[in-house]
Amino acid sequence: MPATPSAPRSSRTRSWWGWGYTDAHPDDAECAALGALLPGTLARPLPVPRIADLSIGRPAMTPPPSLTHLVTTDPSARAAHAMGKAYRDVIRALRARPGRIPDLVAHPTGDREVADLLDWAGEHDVAVIPFGGGSSVVGGVEYRGDAHRAVLSLDLTAMDRVLDIDTVSRSARIQAGALGPVLEEQLRPHGLTLRHFPQSFEFSTLGGWLATRAGGHYATVHTHIDDFVQSLRVITPAAAGTSWRLPASGAGPSPDRLFLGSEGALGVITEAWMRLQERPRHKASASIAFADFHRALDAVRAIAQSDLAPANCRLLDAGEALLSGASHDGSSVLVLGFESATGPVDDRLATAIDLARAHGGHADDRLATAIDLARTHGGHADEHPVDRDASAGSAVSAWRSAFLRMPYLRDGLARMGAVVETFETAATWDKIPALIEAVRTEVGAAALKITGHPATVNCRLTHVYPDGAAPYFTVAVAGRPGAEVEVWDDIKAVAGEVLHRHRATITHHHAVGRDHRAGYDLQRPEPFALALRAAKDALDPHRILNPGVLLD
Numbered sequence: 001m002p003a004t005p006s007a008p009r010s011s012r013t014r015s016w017w018g019w020g021y022t023d024a025h026p027d028d029a030e031c032a033a034l035g036a037l038l039p040g041t042l043a044r045p046l047p048v049p050r051i052a053d054l055s056i057g058r059p060a061m062t063p064p065p066s067l068t069h070l071v072t073t074d075p076s077a078r079a080a081h082a083m084g085k086a087y088r089d090v091i092r093a094l095r096a097r098p099g100r101i102p103d104l105v106a107h108p109t110g111d112r113e114v115a116d117l118l119d120w121a122g123e124h125d126v127a128v129i130p131f132g133g134g135s136s137v138v139g140g141v142e143y144r145g146d147a148h149r150a151v152l153s154l155d156l157t158a159m160d161r162v163l164d165i166d167t168v169s170r171s172a173r174i175q176a177g178a179l180g181p182v183l184e185e186q187l188r189p190h191g192l193t194l195r196h197f198p199q200s201f202e203f204s205t206l207g208g209w210l211a212t213r214a215g216g217h218y219a220t221v222h223t224h225i226d227d228f229v230q231s232l233r234v235i236t237p238a239a240a241g242t243s244w245r246l247p248a249s250g251a252g253p254s255p256d257r258l259f260l261g262s263e264g265a266l267g268v269i270t271e272a273w274m275r276l277q278e279r280p281r282h283k284a285s286a287s288i289a290f291a292d293f294h295r296a297l298d299a300v301r302a303i304a305q306s307d308l309a310p311a312n313c314r315l316l317d318a319g320e321a322l323l324s325g326a327s328h329d330g331s332s333v334l335v336l337g338f339e340s341a342t343g344p345v346d347d348r349l350a351t352a353i354d355l356a357r358a359h360g361g362h363a364d365d366r367l368a369t370a371i372d373l374a375r376t377h378g379g380h381a382d383e384h385p386v387d388r389d390a391s392a393g394s395a396v397s398a399w400r401s402a403f404l405r406m407p408y409l410r411d412g413l414a415r416m417g418a419v420v421e422t423f424e425t426a427a428t429w430d431k432i433p434a435l436i437e438a439v440r441t442e443v444g445a446a447a448l449k450i451t452g453h454p455a456t457v458n459c460r461l462t463h464v465y466p467d468g469a470a471p472y473f474t475v476a477v478a479g480r481p482g483a484e485v486e487v488w489d490d491i492k493a494v495a496g497e498v499l500h501r502h503r504a505t506i507t508h509h510h511a512v513g514r515d516h517r518a519g520y521d522l523q524r525p526e527p528f529a530l531a532l533r534a535a536k537d538a539l540d541p542h543r544i545l546n547p548g549v550l551l552d
């Protein structure tokens with residue numbers, strides 16, 4: 001089927017230093033109000049950083065005439081491509097310490113141009129950092145060190161088209177630079193959706209999701225981007241190729257698996273055939289309160305080990321629930337959601353609520369909402385499932401609003417000199433209670449020791465599996481003025497040590513990048529490390545692709 005035209009881009013201004021759109025940033029008064037919640041933060045917010053205050057030198061190299069039309073040396077573009085969107089990045093921008101700024105930013109529009117840029121970079125010892133939405137939270141899109149003559153940020157977002165739709169096999173060929181809303185907008189007229197909704201959906205791309213093995217919003221079953229991949233097209237400095245479109249294949253190790261999670265270190269993903277789904281027509285959600293967090297964990301495990309497969313099954317501890325407005329009485333809250341394109345889901349929700357009640361949960365029946373989207377929305381699902389819902393006023397909706405607003409508030413707190421960051425992991429159920437307890441206790445104690453201020457360490461389960469869960473932690477504490485990066489690095493080192501001791505992964509979906517290298521090196525088995533190094537040698541012989549990510 002012919003492709004649909006590319007979706008129009010938003011006219012709103014993206015922040016070069018913080019999350020999202022500048023018009024959604026908290027103003028000074030809101031920052032101060034946020035700071036007042038955390039003892040020890042600054043009296044007034046740090047000023048919004050200006051590119052003019054950064055020291056941006058002349059580019060170390062310029063491209064040949066054949067490539068100049070693809071490349072910019074504009075300081076604003078270079079600054080906006082210097083870092084990702086972790087707390088570390090935001091505070092470095094606020095303190096005018098962004099690190100090495102790329103010399104060049106390229107915007108290729110097709111495979112040939114990507115290959116030409118890689119060829120030139122390989123010949124001239126120029127590091128190439130593939131860049132999608134730039135929402136990395138692990139130092140994945142910055143350059144550290146000075147081993148290369150110049151640094152080129154390879155921005156893929158001009159390659160944002162849905163090129164082909166196969167309605168028979170329900171799949172689409174999509175260019176890697178398409179941001180979430182841009183690709184969903186092109187699928188919408190066909191009644192189809194990729195249905196991959198990470199929290200960063202608005203500002204991250206298909207290529208970034210594939211390269212980091214992103215996790216979507218859905219709590220169970222198909223939520224990792226890996227699950228939707230039919231075939232990948234990858235351009236490496238050594239060769240280019242496309243895997244066959246197949247629903248499944250037992251032919252040896254999977255070629256796609258080599259590049260999923262390769263974080264720009266082995267090649268540039270330029271397009272993919274992705275499995276699609278029909279837009280859901282039926283939804284139901286509810287929130288359930290628990291006085292005892294450990295009983296809530298048991299309830300979630302029971303639901304995860306049933307065949308109910310909720311779309312949403314987020315357990316918020318008391319701190320998270322308070323922060324998001326889902327509860328004010330010290331309860332933990334389980335946010336449950338079901339959806340389907342084929343039939344009502346009310347029965348599944350009712351059974352899940354029964355399971356939760358059997359473990360001490362209290363469901364407020366008035367808050368359980370069932371939505372037949374075929375009736376209420378003319379058959380169309382909302383663009384982002386956490387964006388809108390008929391359950392306005394409920395704990396479910398409070399959590400949803402907070403979920404989308406949270407990154408903006410993080411940046412507001414950063415302007416008050418606070419250290420506010422998240423980290424996530426996964427472990428089998430037998431380890432989960434002790435792991436969560438150890439992180440809370442040991443990371444909280446470390447933050448107090450490092451800063452002299454009390455810290456909050458909150459936890460939610462973002463994804464649940466029959467055999468385990470993915471706890472996601474948020475740490476907030478007043479920083480030491482001017483040393484916020486070092487404070488966070490010290491806290492994060494303690495967190496990494498606790499995760500390793502409990503055999504919990506260094507990352508469930510945020511990827512490895514540069515920040516998780518130590519934990520990743522400890523986690524991967526030696527034969528795999530050898531194979532990865534050999535793949536790097538073969539595919540990137542001049543070592544130009546995202547140096548320092550995944551391996552040296």
Ligand SMILES: Cc1cc2nc3c(=O)[nH]c(=O)nc-3n(C[C@H](O)[C@H](O)[C@H](O)COP(=O)(O)OP(=O)(O)OC[C@H]3O[C@@H](n4cnc5c(N)ncnc54)[C@H](O)[C@@H]3O)c2cc1C
Pocket residue numbers: 019084085086129130131132133134135136137140141156176177197198199200203204205206207208209210211212213214215216217262263264265267268269270407509510511513546549
């Ligand atoms: C507020 C916030 C919320 C987030 N929520 C989630 C979440 O819910 N789930 C989740 O999984 N992650 C989340 N993240 C992390 C981040 O959004 C993901 O890692 C995302 O997949 C990155 O996509 P991107 O397009 O922004 O990639 P970028 O940040 O631009 O790049 C990420 C990595 O992929 C490489 N890369 C990018 N494009 C390509 C390509 N075409 N070919 C090869 N390599 C490439 C880069 O070199 C880099 O190593 C969140 C981040 C923030 C700031």
